[in-house]
Amino acid sequence: MKAYSQDVRERVLRAVDQGIARSEIVRVLAVSLATIGRYLKQRRETGHVWPKAIPGRPSQKMTPLQAGLQGQLEALPHATQEQHCQYWEQTSGMQVSRWSMSRAITRLGWTRKKRRWEPASAMKRHVPPIESPSSNWMPTR
Numbered sequence: 001m002k003a004y005s006q007d008v009r010e011r012v013l014r015a016v017d018q019g020i021a022r023s024e025i026v027r028v029l030a031v032s033l034a035t036i037g038r039y040l041k042q043r044r045e046t047g048h049v050w051p052k053a054i055p056g057r058p059s060q061k062m063t064p065l066q067a068g069l070q071g072q073l074e075a076l077p078h079a080t081q082e083q084h085c086q087y088w089e090q091t092s093g094m095q096v097s098r099w100s101m102s103r104a105i106t107r108l109g110w111t112r113k114k115r116r117w118e119p120a121s122a123m124k125r126h127v128p129p130i131e132s133p134s135s136n137w138m139p140t141r
Contacts, residue, residue, distance in 0.1 A: 003051040003052075004031065004035070004051075006049075006050070008029060008031070009039055010049070011029060012025060012029055012031055012036055012039055013039055013040070013049060015028075015029070016036065016040065022036055061094060061096055062100070062103070062104060064092070064094065065088070065094075065096060065100065065101075065104045066104050066107060066108065068088075068091075069084075069088070069108060070108060072084065072087060072088065072091070073105065073108065073110055081101050081102055081105070082098055084101050084105070085097070085101050088101070
């Protein structure tokens with residue numbers, strides 16, 4: 001489950017500080033009583049209510065991959081993810097999966113679309129009127 005935004009956290013604590021009943025805070029801000037208690041405890045112990053870091057070991061491949069991938073993407077803009085994985089393994093000696101490559105490419109802001117999206121102009125949206133059938137047109141049975 002995603003953490004509540006910093007804005008919601010601050011609104012919860014502001015409501016508690018103003019003396020609003022916790023049941024009212026639960027109803028209006030859609031947080032649980034346990035969440036309110038955790039926020040109060042965290043503020044008391046640390047002085048802030050920032051979201052905690054997600055536990056786990058840091059990625060060993062993502063940092064070097066993101067550092068060197070930009071040049072590869074510029075050199076081979078039309079390559080598939082599998083081709084990028086193969087080229088990365090040839091140049092760096094580090095094997096990465098297609099999914100890791102996809103995450104790294106996404107974090108760099110690259111998309112599969114090669115042109116920038118532009119809204120359609122008013123002229124392109126114009127639909128020509130339907131022409132009437134020609135005089136020699138006969139329906140088939």
